[in-house]
Amino acid sequence: MVQVADVASRAREGTEVNPSERGSLAIRVAGEAGEGIKKPGELLIQAATRAGFQVLTDFIPPSEIKGGVSFFQLRLGSRPLFTRGDSPDVLFCFNQEAYEVNIQELEPGGLLIYDPGAVIPSDRDKGQFQLLAFPVEQIAAKDLKMPIVKNVVALGGMAALFGLETSHLYQLINELWARKGDAVVQTNYRALEAGIKFMEDNFSADVRARFVLQPAKTETESMVVSGNQATALGAIAAGCTFFAGYPITPASDIMEFLAAVLPSVGGAVIQAEDEISAINMIIGAGYAGKRAMTSTSGPGLSLMVEAMGLATMAEIPVVIVDAQRAGPSTGMPTRHEQGDLFLCAYGGHGEVPRIILAATSVEDCFYLTVEAFNLAEKYQSPVLLMTDTVVAVRTEGIAKPDLSKIRLEHRVTWEPDPDGSQTKGASDSGSNGAVQGTDNTVAGNNGVAGAKDAAIPFDESESGYRRYRLTEDGVSPMAIPGTPGGQYVAMGLEHNEKGRHRPDPRTHTQMTEKRFRKFDLAGKDAPDAVRYGKPDAPIGIVTWGSTAGVAIEAIDALAAEGIDACLVAPKMLLPLPDQQLGEFMRTKEHIVIPEVNYRGQFADILLAKYPRPAVRVNVYGGQPMLVSKLTETLRRVAAGEVTDGRTVISPIIGRLEDLVTPDDLLAPVEQR
Amino acid sequence: MVQVADVASRAREGTEVNPSERGSLAIRVAGEAGEGIKKPGELLIQAATRAGFQVLTDFIPPSEIKGGVSFFQLRLGSRPLFTRGDSPDVLFCFNQEAYEVNIQELEPGGLLIYDPGAVIPSDRDKGQFQLLAFPVEQIAAKDLKMPIVKNVVALGGMAALFGLETSHLYQLINELWARKGDAVVQTNYRALEAGIKFMEDNFSADVRARFVLQPAKTETESMVVSGNQATALGAIAAGCTFFAGYPITPASDIMEFLAAVLPSVGGAVIQAEDEISAINMIIGAGYAGKRAMTSTSGPGLSLMVEAMGLATMAEIPVVIVDAQRAGPSTGMPTRHEQGDLFLCAYGGHGEVPRIILAATSVEDCFYLTVEAFNLAEKYQSPVLLMTDTVVAVRTEGIAKPDLSKIRLEHRVTWEPDPDGSQTKGASDSGSNGAVQGTDNTVAGNNGVAGAKDAAIPFDESESGYRRYRLTEDGVSPMAIPGTPGGQYVAMGLEHNEKGRHRPDPRTHTQMTEKRFRKFDLAGKDAPDAVRYGKPDAPIGIVTWGSTAGVAIEAIDALAAEGIDACLVAPKMLLPLPDQQLGEFMRTKEHIVIPEVNYRGQFADILLAKYPRPAVRVNVYGGQPMLVSKLTETLRRVAAGEVTDGRTVISPIIGRLEDLVTPDDLLAPVEQR
Amino acid sequence: MAVDTPVRERTVDEYKSDEKPTWCPGCGDFGVLNAVYRAMRLKNFAPHEVVAVSGIGCSSRIPYFISTYGFHGIHGRTMPIATGVRVARPELKTLVFGGDGDAFAIGAGHFVHAMRRNLDLTYVVMDNAIYGLTKGQTSPTSGAGFSTLSTPQGNPEQALNPMMLAISCGATFVARGFSAEPQKLADLIVRGIEHKGFSFIDVYSPCPTFNKVNTFKSYKESVAELPGDHNATDTIQAMNYANSDRPLYLGVFLQREAPTFEQHVLQQQSGDEGARQTVLQGLFNRFS
Amino acid sequence: MAVDTPVRERTVDEYKSDEKPTWCPGCGDFGVLNAVYRAMRLKNFAPHEVVAVSGIGCSSRIPYFISTYGFHGIHGRTMPIATGVRVARPELKTLVFGGDGDAFAIGAGHFVHAMRRNLDLTYVVMDNAIYGLTKGQTSPTSGAGFSTLSTPQGNPEQALNPMMLAISCGATFVARGFSAEPQKLADLIVRGIEHKGFSFIDVYSPCPTFNKVNTFKSYKESVAELPGDHNATDTIQAMNYANSDRPLYLGVFLQREAPTFEQHVLQQQSGDEGARQTVLQGLFNRFS
Ligand SMILES: Cc1ncc(C[n+]2csc(CCOP(=O)(O)OP(=O)(O)O)c2C)c(N)n1
Ligand SMILES: Cc1ncc(C[n+]2csc(CCOP(=O)(O)OP(=O)(O)O)c2C)c(N)n1
Ligand code: SF4
């Protein structure tokens, strides 16, 4: 075990951070809002990933464009990471405001690095934390005569702090700036060196030892992406060639990413005039044969409700990504909440089934986007993929996807009989061009491959193509416009098999059942749930979205205390996959359902299906759930203190809770 | 008991209709779509009401503007009526199409009256029903030389059929046509007489005796209105002075009614460019101090989702009426379904509480609209009133409301201190003009009447008006624009007490709780539920909306068989009024939850709160639930054959089910 | 666009579906439908290569009566759906239909933006200055003072001028027709189809059931063909004619060349779906 | 409108709230805010008799900085909320604010119809040809070819011309200002306020953070005052100036008299709230 020098903080409560021992280190870098700190941060992350570290960062955008304070938090691990960490071990501050706003969250005994030219730490903090003055501005301006490289100086210092093999950084600097010429590269090299040197000279190796991490060499190649980037990449991998959207935090960069890339795979991105237009555009494209998607957040999703019903009724495959933020209404655009589940599940007039996936991690964003397209195509239905601010915005090092293993599902299409007898104007051969799996096409009117007729009477005398044929699985072969003889009218009115409006009782009954048959079947295709912890643990946690990561870290924390808990976090929320949840819900001694929302939306859905005592854990402060807070509650569950009902936990860590006065709360930091 | 002549139908299965004995008579009048049959129908209804009959009619608009078949069904009772009746006892057909479409629904042994000039009944029907050829066209054209009065001739015949004291009709004809001159009145008198005479001459009194009803003289004065008219009247009674809407079936006539009337009480109706505009207009008006409302149906409500969240967040009283129709999407605009509950309850991004009322009858439409305004004002919140096609479109004779008994609740408003110290520009006296209850105003910043501060710290140094003050009940005094010193910004962003955007954890936590405190409290103000049947019956039915009427008639039917069941139908659906439902749900041996939808939306909400075995009864054919079908299911429940789970019943009556061939179903009647 | 070889001459009947129009007798929409059949016949379209998109309203039922592919969408979202179809499948012909309520009330925002984008499609609005399907409420093109169920004391709003709106928003082909003249209307539609870009054709299509003011008769008394010397490339001149209350001009107000949205999309596409794996691998590498 | 007696002269500071503007340094919106303060001072408004309505966007934050009543609504629904306020309380002054995205993208449909209604309010759009709050995407007034995060290969759409749109939709006062000239802008706003009817003022209000094309500098080079002889009652002449790309004219393009929506509403009102019981009883009787 590493011996560390005596620091002021040590005296305080006998605690001190020891990332090295813990296997993970959280560094918060705080400066003015803006892009200044973003690029070096990204370099560091990329270098750390190449060096074999697990990385997870969270960049919380400020609520105001300028004048707010933004920070990003970088967590490095010798082991897999699932949250950004409750509080940083190291705080790096570029200016006074950044210091004041963030210092209360620094782990007791943690390390405060600051630029003495810009920050004057308080005496109280000097007594509580370990301090290191790092004059990045001066080094850049005076020593290197290049004020602009101060961030790279900082980068060098940080790399040296936790023992990063710096060759990766040199290489990345070279990759990044090579095309700007050698002079630029060399300047940045020098800045990097200066930062490293400063750290080595001024922060003794034995003190630093506490912060040094061992990389966890893995076999697979990693890449570092945000959840939104992963979603966009997933869309491309899924064969998406049409995207329409409207800017909204925190979803905008999915559209922006795709705008830059889709044209290179023959696709198109349209910035629509609003969200209503966006979803109707993708419905048009989906009808026309494309794999089409939109992404938005709460306010935009609310506007899409009517058209989602149209897609259900007209049976058109489309994918809708909801990157949740805190509501209601405009709410807190840059804050986190799992508050849209009810809207996704139930937001539609009439009996409209909804297939919903939810991403628990950045990696999920990639694979579940592919899955969403597959389900949409297979069931000719809109599919919702829910992410949340935490997972959309944070970046993670994830294994590079193996594209050869990605299987694409294609809608069952309808093709005319080879002899053309079913088609009007039979000599025409329309250009089809739709994405099609050849073994999924159904020939002519009576072909049955992929679409068995349900045991429901229909009129044999009705000739021609029946778009909404009543089949056993509810899926009817779809003619793509351009296919000769497949002409039909897609519609939001109730209709008979041929696509004519028929408001009679049996048609509506049968067609409602058809739509729900598809929905029910989709449950069988649920992607595997996240499972963690000892399967036979008495405490079972069920959660969804990014809170799954919080649960995993809480389980680890409890395991260290000898308390066993285990987790199942389904990635399909509707239909609820019984095969993943049923036994778990029936057999666990305790069920705990943590969510970042007020009502416990998932708990409501879950417990309606599996009524039983369960402990809901809710937090609704616009921040991710804290591992320590969940752990505390689980401890109480283990002790038998809580067995049912709703436990509301605090959105902020205890120390901060004590420190803040009502004053701080009514005129909070973001607005100073 | 009345003895009746031998009729062909009698032989069939030994059954024959006997409305006289049953105390209710259902007459269906079927002709071309259009207004021709509407006016005489209304006259008959009004006359019957004046004569002391209970009346209930249902006018099902055809799905196509022209060329479809429309009918209205008039039910007369010696006792209260709750549905339009499963099938008519008498069918009156003006043309062949009307005959063919409706004959299958005529009660076995029922009476078919037809114009022999236009209708040729089949031999089969001659054997099954009692037939009466009534040459209305000929009487009008040949005898009276006035083809246009054929409907009045028919009217006379019908009145004579069931023994209506015809003086009421003469009087109504006079009231209606007096201003067109005596000649017109006299012509109509003659037509009426001719119709009466024909019936008396051609349909012997002893045969008619079966159809003669005794009026049930009541003390209270009645009026005949549709649910939509009652809603509009309720809005006026509630002090509504601002309405914005967009046409949609079946809600349009609420707007149309108010457009004609609101200006006469100093109000305004705006036909907006769409539903999004409509709801935002009423939010603007509600903010400005008015009692404001909109009405719509499913597709429109879907578009209002985002703005409903704004009203919740900005805490603005508005009333939204959802006259449900069959969905999803455009669905079946003229058909019935209770499919929007999920949307009303959960359609909103983020944690947005919803207060929902649901009308079980036409009378409810009136009183619950008043209630909706009261709740909206009291809790400064949007309130949803759900009706459905059945209740919106049908007319009922209801007791004239006693306006002196209607109590209006007004929002708690904020007024400046009398000394004006709180206000900028203190010498100004703004015109206020808002609807205000004087004892609901709160003086100055520190006034507490009606708004106790919650035990939550706030910054005492914050001076001035705090729009979103954290009070014990969550309700904060509202300054109406124009009030000096009350200036604040209403907003959809999360905010502190003063109405400034603050995205910090504690603000969001406290404000979320504030919004839900109001919601929870609203449950205490739930209007009384409908209760029916023996309170200690082992079978408890819980339902909502117009299905409550179906349940009541099923309870009566079962009582005749010696089976006891009882009903509770809450008029507030969210928050669920525990005081009305809790004991019922816990103590009944059987719980039955009938709904006209697929999923059992209310059952889901109910059973989530009160988990227990329960029988859901669902029908989803676009038609109201049939009393006979529900009765059948209840019988099985009583016999212990069904104790839990979901029972799907048929939307059409048995005879019709047998008769229809698949052919009929795929090319159904409405489209012929 | 895929073309038949050899090109077979089609009959008007081939464009009729097996569903009979359900409009009221005397409805103006019959004339429009006939013009559409005729225009398709003139273009000799293969029915399966055409998509007819509409919204909700009496007029919007038109796809059911045409033998092409169709999309009977939701109220007011006609343009976005058509946009999706256009950009997804530029090789298909897209004809778009709607009523004045669908197009100019709930759909106004989309209409403005679709024109701005200059999508290559033809939008035929069946303008009866009333909401037909919902039984007679005031529409954006109803005149000031017009009394309906929803404005019993007279419409307090000025009528929208769809011609001026279209010209101001950059539609590159702006025309007006009259359903009583289906032959001329068919020609207008053909010209609209042949125009490369957004062609907008507002058609007076009376609703005898609910609109007793804007009737065949009233229109016959007030319409006139645009003067022969009208220069349709002159925006301001077009505006001037569009601004006229009486006569109400018929014909092509404006027609000008501009790149279409689809052309921009195509131009920006540097690869096709075959490039997917390569592009993805490149991105993966960029992030590692 | 209620007026102080005696009228007290207010200072500009009385129109400032205690919230400091949070815009980026150099943002054009500061100039607009100053013009608004100045205009209110010139009109000597009582702050509690004014309602400032806005949507969502950087620009839409403006109500927080003004000491009047305010409504910071949702994105694009500015006009409907303002309409509700206007019709509910015509005695209050209503000033409406929004960005180009709020007004012309998601809000386009409402904008069209609010103008058609000729509501008596003043709508100041802070037009920076970009989405500021969401960090720099293309807006409806962004030029063709403009490259942003959402159109990395250049905007494929033609820019919307708000002036032409407003004129075509019947706005009765249409003007353009420039945030670099707050004094002139204040005068325009005062004229807009004094105009009885819908006054629309599009203001070039650059976003230095995200729009490097439409800058103070670029506008300075291309704006010009409308010629002194411009006849603002002439719709077509106004269109002509509005149609100009260069120079971009500033000033009042159009101003004409027409009855306001509020006047229509008032005129149709045959009674007041006091009549409620009587009216209801009459209706009850009609139905019995
Ligand atoms: C969101 C929504 N709102 C309202 C309606 C009801 N609705 C159906 S058609 C229509 C307007 C019809 O008018 P128009 O577009 O002019 O067509 P027309 O019937 O006159 O041909 C309305 C309001 C709807 N279907 N959906
Ligand atoms: C329904 C909805 N969609 C999207 C957003 C995200 N959003 C906020 S402001 C804005 C546009 C801002 O542009 P503009 O109106 O021009 O204002 P500016 O910031 O440029 O002043 C968008 C898209 C939202 N808040 N609500
Ligand atoms: S209501 Fe009017 S628009 Fe509709 S079909 Fe009848 S005539 Fe045509």
Ligand code: SF4
């Ligand atoms: S982002 Fe642009 S519009 Fe927004 S405050 Fe900054 S400069 Fe102004």
Ligand SMILES: [Mg+2]
């Ligand atoms: Mg119309």
Ligand SMILES: [Mg+2]
């Ligand atoms: Mg902008």
